[in-house]
Amino acid sequence: MIPLRNPVAVRLGKLAGSGWTGVVYLSGECGGVIRLIGGDVVSADSRGTPGLAARLAKAGVSAGLDGGSSLERGWLSREATVDAALELLSARTRARFRASGDEPGPGGRDGLPVPVLMAEVGRRYAVVRQMAALVTADTAVARNPGPLSRAIHVSGFQWAILIRAGGPATPRSLALELGQSVFSTTIEVFRMVTLNLLSAAGAPAVPAGRAGEFNRGRPAISFIRALAR
Amino acid sequence: MRRIYFRRIGSCLSVRRDIFLSAIPVEMMLAPVRQIDGFVLACLADASSGMILGSLQDETGTRLPVAAAGVVSVLPMMTGELAADGTVEDVIVAVGGHYHLIRLFRPGPARRLLLRVTPERLQASLAMVYREIGDFSAGLCGERDWVA
Numbered sequence: 001m002i003p004l005r006n007p008v009a010v011r012l013g014k015l016a017g018s019g020w021t022g023v024v025y026l027s028g029e030c031g032g033v034i035r036l037i038g039g040d041v042v043s044a045d046s047r048g049t050p051g052l053a054a055r056l057a058k059a060g061v062s063a064g065l066d067g068g069s070s071l072e073r074g075w076l077s078r079e080a081t082v083d084a085a086l087e088l089l090s091a092r093t094r095a096r097f098r099a100s101g102d103e104p105g106p107g108g109r110d111g112l113p114v115p116v117l118m119a120e121v122g123r124r125y126a127v128v129r130q131m132a133a134l135v136t137a138d139t140a141v142a143r144n145p146g147p148l149s150r151a152i153h154v155s156g157f158q159w160a161i162l163i164r165a166g167g168p169a170t171p172r173s174l175a176l177e178l179g180q181s182v183f184s185t186t187i188e189v190f191r192m193v194t195l196n197l198l199s200a201a202g203a204p205a206v207p208a209g210r211a212g213e214f215n216r217g218r219p220a221i222s223f224i225r226a227l228a229r
Numbered sequence: 230m231r232r233i234y235f236r237r238i239g240s241c242l243s244v245r246r247d248i249f250l251s252a253i254p255v256e257m258m259l260a261p262v263r264q265i266d267g268f269v270l271a272c273l274a275d276a277s278s279g280m281i282l283g284s285l286q287d288e289t290g291t292r293l294p295v296a297a298a299g300v301v302s303v304l305p306m307m308t309g310e311l312a313a314d315g316t317v318e319d320v321i322v323a324v325g326g327h328y329h330l331i332r333l334f335r336p337g338p339a340r341r342l343l344l345r346v347t348p349e350r351l352q353a354s355l356a357m358v359y360r361e362i363g364d365f366s367a368g369l370c371g372e373r374d375w376v377a
Contacts, residue, residue, distance in 0.1 A: 072336075075275075075282060082280065120280060123294070127279070153316065155341055157277065184277035191305065223279045223298035 008088065008095045009118060015039065015097060016114035022099035030091045032084055040111025043077065046084035048137075049182045050175060055080055058179030074110065083181040085117055086124050124183050126226035135190045137175075137182050140168040140201035152195055158188050161198075168201040190221060255283020262344075263287075265361050267352025269327065272297050276304055276333065276341035300345040303331050321359075326350050330358060334366045 008026065015024070016039040024034040032046035045051055055076045128136070135141065143165045154162065161174055175185035192198045255273055262271045263285055272284035272293060279301040284293050303320055319332040332344045344366060348358050 079275070079278065079280070082278075119294070124278070155276075156335070157341070181278060184275070187277055223301045224295060227292075227294050227298055 006089060006092075008093060011095055011097070012041075012114055013118070016041075020097070020099060022097055025096045025098065026088050026093040027096075028091055028093040030087045031093055032088055034085065034088065037111055040113055041081060041085070041117050042111040044081045044084035044088060046087040048087045048172060049083045050080070050179050052077055052080040054176075054179040077110075078112065079181050079184075081112060082117065082120050082124070083183055086121050086128075086183060089121055090125060090128070123223075123226050127221060127223065128183070128186070130221050130226065131186060131190045135171065135186060135193055135200065137172045137186050138170050139189075140170055141165060141189055141193065141198045142168050142201050144197060144199050152197070154192075154197070155188075157184075158192055158197075161185065161188055161192065165198055187221065194220070256285060259283055259285050261365055262346055262361065265346065265348050265353060265358050267349030268346075269349060270296060270345070270347040272300070272345050274300050274343050274345070276301065276343045282342070296345060296347075299329075300331050300343045304333070304343065319362075321355070323350065328353060328355060328358065330362055332362055332366050 008024070012024065012034065015022075015036055019039040021037050021039075022035075024036065026032055026034070030046055030048040032044065032048075034044045035042050043052065056073065059072065059076060143162055157178075157180070160178055164174055164177060171186040171189045172182050174180075174189070175182040178185070189198060193200070259271050259273060262268070268285075268287055270284070270286045270293075273282045274280065274297040275282060279298060281293060281297045284297075286293065317333070319330060322329040322331070327347050327350055330346045330348075332346075333341060334344065335341050344362065346358065346362055
């Protein structure tokens, strides 16, 4: 299902158009809540993604709302909202809206207009679909045994994933452990699978020096293609 | 005619995380980049997710999401085997009437940002643009990445 056409997205659009303030409760395995103030989404939480508090704690940023104007905090808040919204809108969930006062949620009062949120969720959904043939958020992956035949540069984030992927782990479990976005973690895992640093659990590791041959014909991420909807 | 240049850094740049932890909006933070001669566009994107964090634009010809997506698509070229002996710091692409300078920097150990600046080729001095962007990102650079 394309998230932008699902009933929750349609309902969110209507609530935003009317400038509602309140909370949308979503049921289901990856259920959660989306909080609105004046029609803008101020925060979203899903059971399948790390919450803002966990992200702030891992990043060493103060969790108090008085520190909410910092750029770092703003980015983490936006990432937590979009990450959770992607999970909520990708799943088959039922929505129930309850109007309330305009108390700010954990993300503060700075909201995302629903069309902006939907555009970002749609872009991410398209990227997720590109990766799905190789890795999803719930694909078990493990570090490839044996030394590499060549030196490879990895980022700090990729290194954090690598040292935790000694046994089977999913991008979602790694993201929850690291307090990082599930979407970003899945992309990094995908990149490391193509670098032959990780393999989907059960898949045979590629012999050293044959990574190029291994990657021929495999899916690749195109962020530009993700916009062509 | 397209040309791509790569440069590797030899040492980590200075750390001024106070800028990142301040209350400055991203657009205001990018303002110094706008002073570049021939400035057309600048955008800051998260290197992992591709999400646009902020942007400045003097022309409406380029779609910002496309600009950001183009930046993130370059990232795999800047990591992996090419960067095995260091860190690829930036990529310069010369296309038609524009330069596109893409710089990777790290305000924190688990966060990588990509800055894209596009100036007019005829108006901009590449050396000056390069220096301006270097000065800008030097203030935002964090820890160096690991090498496996």
